[in-house]
Structures are given as C-alpha cells and as structure tokens.
Amino acid sequence: MYYRRTLTDAQINRELLDVVFRTPMWWVVIVSCLGLIVAGAASAFGFMMNQGLGVTGLQQPIFWGFFITNFIFWVGISHAGVMISAILRLSQAEWRRPMVRAAETMTVFALMTSLLQPLIHAGRPWRIFYWVFPYDWARGIWPDVRSPLVWDPTAIITYLTSSSLFVYTALIPDLAIIRDRSTGWRRTVYGILALGWHGNPRQWKLQGIAGILLSALILPVFVSVHSIVSWDFGVSLVPSWHVTVFAPYFVIGAVHSGVSAVVTLMILMRKLYKLENFIWEEHIDAVARLLIVVATAWLFFFWLDLVFALWLKEEQEMTVWHLRLFEPPWSWLFLAFIVFSYIIPVPLWMFRRVRRSFTWMLWTSLMVNVGMFLERLIIIVPALMRKGPWVFTYDTYRPSAVEVTLIVGSIALVALLLMLFSKFFPLIPVWEEKEGQKLIDEVKVGDRVIPALVKEH
C-alpha cells in the first residue's frame, strides 16, 4: 500500500481529530435524523409490547420472521469487522491502518443491535432473563445448557465483550492524544479513559503484542459465534435447516456481508469526514479483491446446501426448495437475493476501474447487504411454512409495518452509534497512522522510484 502524502504528527492529529473538537452542522443534522428514526422504532416497539406480538406478521406456523432474520443479519455484519481487523493485524498488512478501528467499532455496534433482536422478538423482553437465571428459583431449575438458545447469548456476549476490549485496548493511545489537546471536563474524562498513558517503549511494545495476541484469540471466537448461530437452525429437525453445512455456510456468508459493510462504511467515512489523505482507491481495491474470493467461497457453500438437498430427494426438503425457487413471492426474492449478492457485484469487481471507484463500490457493497438480508429471510421463512406432501393449506409471512419500522430502526441505530462514536473518538487509529508514516520510504529500481515500506522482522 502506498503513502501518497507525507504528513506530520500534528497534521495527522488535526485531520483525524477534526470532528472530535469541532461539531459540523452536517453531523448535527444526520444525528438528529437518525435519532428520530430510532425514536420512531422505539415507539413501534413500545406499541408492540403494549398490544402483543399480534401486531407483527408472525402467525401459525411461522414464528420466526423479520426479527430473527435481522438478528442473523447483524451478527453477520458484526463478523467481518473483527475478522478483517484481526487477519490484517496478524499478517501485519500495512493497508490495515485506516480500516481497523471503524471495522472493529462496527462489530461492536452491530452485535449490540443483533442482541436487541431476540429481546424484541420475545415480545416480553423481561422474560429473556430466564435465559440466564433459574426460571424456577424455588427448585433451582436453570436454563437447559443443551439448548442452542443458551449457546447463542453465551457466544454473542463473549464476542461482544472481546470486541469491546479489543477496541478499547487499541484506543488508549488515541485517548491520550485527545486528553493532551483537551481542556476542562473533557480533559478529565479523556484522562481517566487514557489511564495515564505516557507512550514509553514498554507501553508501545505491549500495545503491539496486544494487537496480535488479541487478534489470535478473537479469530476462533469469531468463527465459533456464527457457527453457534447457525446451530439454532442446524440442530433443529426443520426440513432444509437440519444440515451439517450450515456452520461454514453461515460463517462465510457473514464474512461476505460484513466485509461489504466495511466497504460501505469506509466510503461514507471518507466522504463525510474528508479522509481523502487516509482512505484511497488502493484500500477499496484490496478489500474488493478479498470480496471476490469470499463471495465465491460463499457461493460454493450455498451450492452445497442446495445440492445436498436435491441429492437426497427427501420430500420435505424438496418441497421447501421448490417453494424457495419456484413459488412467488419467494421465487422473486430468491432471484433478487442471488442477483444482488453475487451475479451483479462479483463480475463488476473483476474490473479494476470498478474496484477503484468509490461510487461503484458503495452501490455494489450496499447491494450485497440487501441480497444477504434476503438470503437469511429465504432460509428462515419458507422452511417454517410447513409446506409438505399432502399439505394444501399453508400461508406465507407478511411483515407488518411495526416489523418494517423496527428493521429500519436497527439500521438507523447502528449508524447513530457510529456517528456518536466518531464525535468522541477517532474512527481511524491516529497512532497507527503516525507509525505508518515513519515506515515509508522510496526506493530507486532502475529508472523508477517506487514507494517502499521499511519493516523490521
């Protein structure tokens, strides 16, 4: 990766901490709009709590709809953040620098939002505590550890705690930078958060080790979390869910949607926060190349899922797939899902011009996530419709306005949390950018002078 402009430490501080010390009007407008949408969604949730789950489109036999789809969707989005950051840190890839913090932060907020979905889905969120505490205090009956509904929160809380600690550990040096530039109460708050960081060689060495060690520890957690989420389906006996391929299929699907979300986030960040000196075409190009591989691997697992079902010719499985592939509206949604997730974006990403175009990459990465939301919906709902041999009356699922409002609200919530985070903390690690600047050089090879990177081994 090439550094085009040499920046001093003071310039890096100024450019990356601009929004922290100054509140632009566009920021206020965006945050207000997002806040209104979130408030609308909270009202819809209040209405649903008051009226009961009857205001949703959930009905016999389909009791998993938009909320569970959204849960899987946000867990998926959360995956790529830490994955991309951990892999790039472990491999010491130089182009990681501008993307790691935003990706990790997105992980945290997407996970928080995903955790809200089962709470909303329960209709009576306080009942969720039965997952953690004995549901019969008198006799001491605890939740059944054999149930995936206990594995899920265990895995997600592990991942959320780990990701939050991962973000915070790498944030400490930047908190010290903000502390040194602040006055009054802000200085006190940032001083407490920075824990008295000085930046001596011992602390820097540990910061480097922490990045690598935590990456190594968090990667297996990342794989386990979406595998466990897939077992919510895999260990059931519902036709088309009871398949062994679900764990890798879910993980790779999560990476596909998550990495696309990282691309969307980086492009929006670059535009909004004027980060042209830090996020370049080369970064997006590199992620797009990664996306081609991930998307193709995901397509392979999708194909496995389909072929295994067809190969067995098991009637229940066949009817679910028939429903997905040939009966509207599912057939249309299926077509949209496969076209948006693979057929349009991947061939486009083959072209260098597309990979290096912020506009093309923004739209194609958004398209992938529309497709991946549909994928989760198609996995969940048709399988629950109980259509099978000799079943003549079955009904489809129609999400209600309350559910649609809550889905839109969840997107606004993640965006709002990211915007608020960016007001108080830099979305690009300031100290990592400064370190990167120190390692650049130019090397003359023949008649050419090429950008080079100096690294110790």
Added chain:
Amino acid sequence: MANTKLMGLFQDPEQAAGAMTKLKEDGFPVEDLDVYSGSPFPEGSFGEHEPEMRLYMFPLVGALVGFAIGLLWTAGTQISYPLVTGGKPLLSIPPMTIIMYENTMLGAIIFTVLGVLFESRLPRRNLGLYDERITEGYIGVIVDCPEERATAAESALQGAGAEEIKREEG
C-alpha cells in the same frame, strides 16, 4: 536523598537517541532512563532498557479460569436439579463443550487485556513529568537520578539538543 526527574524534549528522534547514548556514557543506568513518544518506534530505536514481561501467563491463567467457570456452570446447573431424559446420562458433554469453549476464550481475552494493562503499569493516577507536545511528535527523554547528578543529566540533555528541559522533584 530524594530523586529528581528530568525530561528533555526533542523534536528529532536522532537527537533523542543521541541524548540516551550520552546519558548512558555519563554513567546513568539504563533502567533509570525512559522515552515517551506519541507513536511507536522500532524496538531499540533509542537504546532503551529492554523490560522483562510475563504477558504470556495472563491468557493461560484466564483460559483456565474461564474453562473452570464454564465447567461449573454447565455441570452445576444440570446437577443442581437432575432431570434424566430418556435414560441418557445426566451430563450432556457435547453442548457443555460449546459453553466451556466460549468461557475459556472469554477468560483468555479478559486476562490478556488485564495483563496488557498490568504490564504497561496502567492505570496511573497522575501523569507526573509529561508534556502535551509528545503526542504532537516530540520525544521526551526522562532521567530519574539523585539530586546531585541532576546538573550532569541536564547538561547531557542540553548538549544533545533538547528544546526544553522539565524537572520534577521526587
């Protein structure tokens, strides 16, 4: 006798490295010297003291603690109210391993972060001898020395090109 802490501020890392060399030549033990910077420099850039660390112990201990909690939780909750299903063994090992695995990893990660903080000697209540310009790119060379050697340390820092020298009485 009380110790004095001095900090020389340098704009140029070469000068800071020169100051460290001079201080060592003048007999200041390397353990009493420190360097503050706003971003990491390659190890040994300033000829600083190589600290001994035991970070590797933390994830190991954390993993053991997490595993133990996972085992207690999964086995304990099943034993506390035994519900035998279909004559199968009470403790269902495969699902227990899922929760134990997550707890093991969580323990390892939490202890790693605690280890990083402990080994970094954080949190510190006050900053002590410090300058905000360090996070603007300046390098601070710190000398912790007895009062009577403070003048020698100051002249070494001055000689190496320190822009400013700060002092804190111990």
